[in-house]
Amino acid sequence: MIGEFELIARVTRGLEVNSDVELSVGDDAAVVSLQGDTVVCTDILIENVHFKQHWSPAHAVGRKSVAVNVSDLEAMGCRPSSVVVALAFPKTLDPSWVDDFEAGVRDECRTAGVSLIGGDMSSSEHIVACVTAIGDTMGRSPVTRNGARPGDVVAVCGNLGLSGAGLVALQRGFGSPKDAVLEHQTPSVPYGQGRVAAEAGATAMIDVSDGLLADLDHVAEGSGVAIDVDTSLLTTPDAVARVAAATGKPALGFILAGGEDHALAATFPPGTGLPDGWQRIGEVREGTGITVDGAAYEGAKGWDHFG
Numbered sequence: 001m002i003g004e005f006e007l008i009a010r011v012t013r014g015l016e017v018n019s020d021v022e023l024s025v026g027d028d029a030a031v032v033s034l035q036g037d038t039v040v041c042t043d044i045l046i047e048n049v050h051f052k053q054h055w056s057p058a059h060a061v062g063r064k065s066v067a068v069n070v071s072d073l074e075a076m077g078c079r080p081s082s083v084v085v086a087l088a089f090p091k092t093l094d095p096s097w098v099d100d101f102e103a104g105v106r107d108e109c110r111t112a113g114v115s116l117i118g119g120d121m122s123s124s125e126h127i128v129a130c131v132t133a134i135g136d137t138m139g140r141s142p143v144t145r146n147g148a149r150p151g152d153v154v155a156v157c158g159n160l161g162l163s164g165a166g167l168v169a170l171q172r173g174f175g176s177p178k179d180a181v182l183e184h185q186t187p188s189v190p191y192g193q194g195r196v197a198a199e200a201g202a203t204a205m206i207d208v209s210d211g212l213l214a215d216l217d218h219v220a221e222g223s224g225v226a227i228d229v230d231t232s233l234l235t236t237p238d239a240v241a242r243v244a245a246a247t248g249k250p251a252l253g254f255i256l257a258g259g260e261d262h263a264l265a266a267t268f269p270p271g272t273g274l275p276d277g278w279q280r281i282g283e284v285r286e287g288t289g290i291t292v293d294g295a296a297y298e299g300a301k302g303w304d305h306f307g
Contacts (some may be wrong), residue, residue, distance in 0.1 A: 016106075017115040020081055020136070030117035032082055036137035041072040047127040051185075055170045058097045060185040062104025065129040068209065070112040071189045071262040073135035075207035077143035077198030080191075082115040083133045088124035101129070104186075112191050140198060143266070145222035148204040152267040154227055154282040155274050157197070158190040159183060160212060161236070161251070164258020165243035172247070177239035187262035193277060197266045200275045205266040211257040211302020216265055216282075217290045223267075226287035228294060229256070233281045256292065257302045 017024045023031035045051060045065050056064070066083055073080040085105055089098065109116050114133070165177070166184030175181055197205055204223055206215045213229070220227045236251050244251035267284055274280060290297065 016110070017117065018081065021115045021117055024115070024117045030082070030084070032117065032134060034081060034136040036139040037142070039073055039076050039078045039135035039137060039142060040132065041069055042130065042132040043069045043072070045129045056185045058100035059104035059107070061129065062101040063108040063186040065131045066105055066108035066112060066114070067187050067189045068262060069131045069133035070114060070191070071187070071207045071209070073133050074189065074191065074194030075143070075205050075264055076135060077140065077194050077202065077205060078135035078137045079195060080112055080114045080133060080135045082117045083109065083131050084117060085119035086121070086130040087119065088122040088128040090125060090127070091123050093127070112189070143198050143202050143205040145204050145206055145219045148219055148223035148225050148227070148267040148284045150225055150284055150286045151270045152203055152284040153270060153272070153274070153280050154216070154229070154265065154267055154284060155278040155280045156208070156212070156263050156265045157193045157278045158208070158261060158263025159188055159237070160208070160234070160261050160263055161240040161254035161258050163187060163260040164254040165240045167260070168247055168249065169243055177242050179237065179239040180243055184260065187260060189262050190264055190277065193264055193275070196275045197264065197278070200268065201272050202266040202268055205264060208261045208263045208265050209259065211259045212261070212265065213256050213290050213292070213297060214302025217301060219265070219267065220288065220290055224288070226285040226289055226291065227282060228285055228291045229282040231293055233279070253299065256297070257300055259302050
């Protein structure tokens, strides 16, 4: 088995960093120079909870570990800056898995426009990846969950339902539809659109990670309003329809409550033109809670680790 420090040196060699990174890997801590307030979030991926080795290759796990964090920064309307990655794994794990994981981290960092500036490694019974992401408000106020007002338009940017459909396919031993499986392995975060929404006047925003209804419910609760989703405005991807037909599960359930989409959902003032790539799906109303087509939704609204 390769030694810890040799492995760290191997996976951190030749890191690319953005201009706001003053000191990167190689010291006790990194130094980042930001223009506005600092926005910080963290997420953890645990083997057999968030992924399985025989479902997701190491490269995909590395990409996903970055994507799910930077998606949260996007939801604040800030500019993502950098990430640190902590990885724990069994001593018996093939070092090539770690190499592939780190390659995935680097690839997603390039796609997201963030710098990998450090982290940690340790041994554990199962693979655990914990990423902390840092963003910059660039002098603007962050977009929170608390600003939605009655009359606002509810809109989304990104994929809905594919990840949940991909999970069901994998659970049943299938590697297709590819669009759904790949989306579950590595979510397609609409990078840059959080900032676009903020500049377009978004009043509230959230990353769709637990499920569209569950996350919109967070916005409704935080803002003291009601939100109604109009299903006639939702599009069902072909891969979702195929999984639904094969399993007998309603396609709409994947879209409304599938989870791990990592799309962005936001509210915009009435009369505001939506940015390109954003799709209207409902409206903010007086009251509390979430409705679908004007009625209470029967069924789970999304994922709950302790539910």
